[in-house]
Amino acid sequence: MQESNLLLATARAKLEEMLLARGLRRSSERFAILEEVYSRNDHFDAEDLYQAMHQKSYPVSRATVYNTLEVLVECGLVSRHQFGDNDKVRSRYEKSLGRQQHAHLVCTVCHRVTEFCDPRLHLIKTNVGQSMQFQVDSHSLVFYGHCTDGDCGNVNE
Template sequence: MEESQSILAAARIRLEKSLLEKGLRRSSERFAILDEVYSRTDHFDAEDLYLAMQQKSYPVSRATVYNTLEVFVEYGLVQRHQFGDEDNIKSRYEKSLGRQQHGHLVCTDCHRVKEFCDPRLHFIKTNVGESLNFQVQSHSLVFYGECTDVDCETKPGNTSVNN
């Protein structure tokens, strides 16, 4: 818990500094959205975030959520992913600070995203960059397939879910 609080504090400092540098308003809405983002452990879309803010009775508009996420991407506070196929591409986000290097598994049935860490990812990134004289700044590794979780709550046609 203490680590997540220090990561949130670092995110708030980065946001404050970036807003000052760009001459943008330091609104309470932006900081409330940042708090919500850094309280999450999932990969979310803008609508998920908007609904979470509404459930907490925080009066923020849908447009503010969408615009603020763009600001957070620019400042390196969140990372945007484009998971899905050509017919189902939706931007999903995850917090950036305090995150280990990782890849993603995306179920093509239920669209759930799972993360995995493997120390070889850093080795591959470093070797590829060095061998091709390329300074790798970031990477994304996504595997698509079908999850085998029989109790998957979001899998289409699943009637075996226990409530």
């Protein structure tokens, strides 16, 4: 719990710094959206976030959610992924501060996103960068398929 509070405090400070630097309003809505994002441990789309805010009786518009997500992506507090779900691409987000590099498995049936880490990915990234004389800052790896655990089929559109 203490680690998540420290992470949120760091995220708040980084957001405030970026808003001040750009001359943008430091609204309570933006900070409430940041808190909601950093309370989650999943991959979500803007509509998921909007619905979560309303379930908590926090009156925020869709436009504010979308605009705040853009700001959070720009300042490195949130990562945006373009996962293709059944031939349509939609943006999914996840908190990024304090997170290690990881890859994703995306189920094309139920749309579940599962993260995994494998030290060999770091080794591949390093070796490719060295052999190609290229500084790799980040990477993205996504495997598409379907769940085999028996829980698949709960389509979440």
